[in-house]
Amino acid sequence: MFRSWVIFVCGLILVAFPAITEADLCNGNATKSAEQNLLRCLRSRGDNTFPPIxxxxxxxxxxxxxxxxxxxxxxxxxxxxxxxxxxxxxxxxxxxxxxxxxxxxxxxxxxxxxxxxxxxxxxxxxxxxxxxxxxxxxxxxxxxxxxxxxxxxxxxxxxxxxxxxxxxxxxxxxxxxxxxxxxxxxxxxxxxxxxxxxxxxxxxxxxxxxxxxxxxxxxxxxxxxxxxxxxxxxxxxSLIYRQSLIIPLILIAILCLLMFWASESCPYLVIIITIITLRCLVLEMVFLSFLIVVSIFTYLAYHHDPRNPLPGLVRTVRLLLNPFIKMLTFVGGTSPADTQQLPTHAENNYNAAAAASIATTTTAKPFKSAVDQTLLSLYEYFSEMRESKFEPETSQLLNNEWKQVAVVSERLLFYCAVAAFFIVSVVVPIEVFEHQFDLAGDY
CATH class of the missing domain: 2.70.170.10 (Neurotransmitter-gated ion-channel ligand-binding domain)
Structure with missing residues (x-):
């Protein structure tokens, strides 16, 4: 009989305790703030086992x-x-x-x-x-x-x-x-x-x-x-691939075509053409090998695990070129945003009205002459090339040493291609014309 009473009392305590606890938590406590009382009440009510009925x-x-x-x-x-x-x-x-x-x-x-x-x-x-x-x-x-x-x-x-x-x-x-x-x-x-x-x-x-x-x-x-x-x-x-792949291939093709540009008006010019052709071939192989090596190094540096530290020599070179890195990663103008907001159907009318108002309030460009427009177009083109980096955020570039090395090597690749174009299109033709004038003076 005593055991039955003990079981009955324990059952009443177990049944009444949750209700008393929840009522005490939801009634509030004067020593707690309103938000704390509310959170205590919601935690007591929440059931993470069954969905709401x-x-x-x-x-x-x-x-x-x-x-x-x-x-x-x-x-x-x-x-x-x-x-x-x-x-x-x-x-x-x-x-x-x-x-x-x-x-x-x-x-x-x-x-x-x-x-x-x-x-x-x-x-x-x-x-x-x-x-x-x-x-x-x-x-x-x-x-x-x-x-x-x-x-x-x-x-x-x-x-x-x-x-x-x-x-x-x-x-x-x-x-x-x-x-x-x-x-x-x-x-x-x-x-x-x-x-x-x-x-x-x-x-x-x-x-x-x-x-x-x-x-x-x-x-x-x-x-x-x-x-x-x-x-x-x-x-x-494709801008990076234009710099790293397309432009060097075009320059190499121009280099090959310039070998056959000289005139055959003089028999002695055949020897000069042969010498210039050999120089062009050597120059072509040197630049081609260098561009291939830099391209491979750029690819490996870009996809390298950032958790692995830089080697000592590469780190020293990177520290010496740190001002150059900051100059390359500096964005002078506003670049296109990489995140686009997709408007819903309810916002179409608002966006159309906003676009119309922007179109009516847009001022004309300060450059009016054709020369200024051409210079502005060239500036925008080279600015776009300068801003074409692997990551859109400058902070991401500066926080990853391997990305810095990749950006510098990619820029070095582009500048070497420009140098090759200058040498092939200016230095070699000048040398050809000099030999032609010398031979013409002899005759």
Whole structure:
């Protein structure tokens, strides 16, 4: 009999203790602030095991989770393995009535930040179509530590960051003026559709591309159920390849053609042409070998692991060229932004009106003559070449020593190509004309 009474009393304590604790936490504490009392109350109410229960006409209605993509970043395009490294920013929005409160009881507080571990949150099973790595990488210390914004009416907005790899077949037919089509699919499959469903939106807020690429057409779609589809048509920024590949090849072709420019009016000129041809061949081989070595070194330095330190000799040279590095990485004007805001349908009228107002208020250029316009065009062209670096942010360049070495070697490659063009187009023709005039004077 005594044992039965003990069990009965213990049962009453276990049943009454949570209610007393929750009532004590939600009634408030005079020694705590209103925000602290509210957070203690929400932590006591939160249930991270079961989704919120909503009933309509006596039947249970599943919790609807709104999935809104807010940002899509293509960080890298691997030409060799044919995949892209991308990041996706999502906003998951749902309603949990257990996390609602009256703002007048808590000093007018309408929004708080609550860790995900103190409430129920959806755990979507992501399936990425064409994933090369076979897994989804969720950045951070863990999704349980991410904080969600909770509104007083129970609306929860939870940001999520996903980093993944997707398949992208790269076509090099028109390299470096090539354009690629990359597609990524993401599916959200709920564990139990009677408890949780997903409503996936296709409106994207912002898009950012890798420094080497720029997008031409970007579209999102939701053809399949619980799916999100990204289609990107992007083109390669070919300015670096013009400096490192196209311009040196054109200069070498000009060097070969200049060998046959001399006239054969004099038989003694054949010997002079032979000597000049040998000089041009030696000059061509020297510049070609140097350009190849610098190109390989630039590629290796750019793709080198930044965690590995620079060798002693390379570090010494980099320190000596530090002022030159800062001059190369300094951007004098405004460069095109790498992040584009994608307007929604509601903003089209506003953007059209803003564009019209800007067009009406734009002032004319201060340069009016044809000579000034030509000089301005040349200045803009060389400024574009000077600003064509591997990374868009100067701070990223200065924080990575290997990137600094890559930028300096890339600029050295361009200046050597310019020097080769000057020598071939000026020095060699002058020498040919001098010999022609000397022979003409002899005759």
């Amino acid at each position: 909503t009933k309509k006409n006596g039947y249970r209605v599943p919790t609807v989770v709104q999935v809104d993509p807010t940002g899509y970043i293509i960080m890298n395009v691997n030409d060799k393995e044919n995949f892209i490294e991308a990041s996706l920013y999502l906003d998951l929005i749902w309603t949990d009535t257990r996390l609602s409160w009256e703002p007048t009881l808590y000093n007018g507080i309408k929004e708080v930040l609550l860790p995900a571990r103190n409430m129920w949150f959806p755990e979507p099973n992501f399936y990425l179509g064409g994933v090369s790595s076979g897994k989804t990488v969720v950045k951070g210390r863990g999704i349980h530590t991410y904080r969600a914004k909770v509104n007083y009416n129970g609306t929860v907005q939870w940001p999520l960051y996903i980093e993944y790899q997707g398949h992208c077949l790269v076509d090099f037919t028109t390299f470096p003026e090539d354009s690629q089509n990359c597609e990524a699919k993401m599916f959200f499959h709920p564990d139990d559709e009677t408890q949780v469903t997903y409503n996936v939106s296709k409106d994207l807020f912002a898009l950012s591309m890798a420094p080497e690429w720029k997008y031409l057409v970007f579209s999102t779609g939701t053809k399949e159920r619980y799916s999100l589809r990204f289609v990107t048509n992007m083109s390669r920024r």
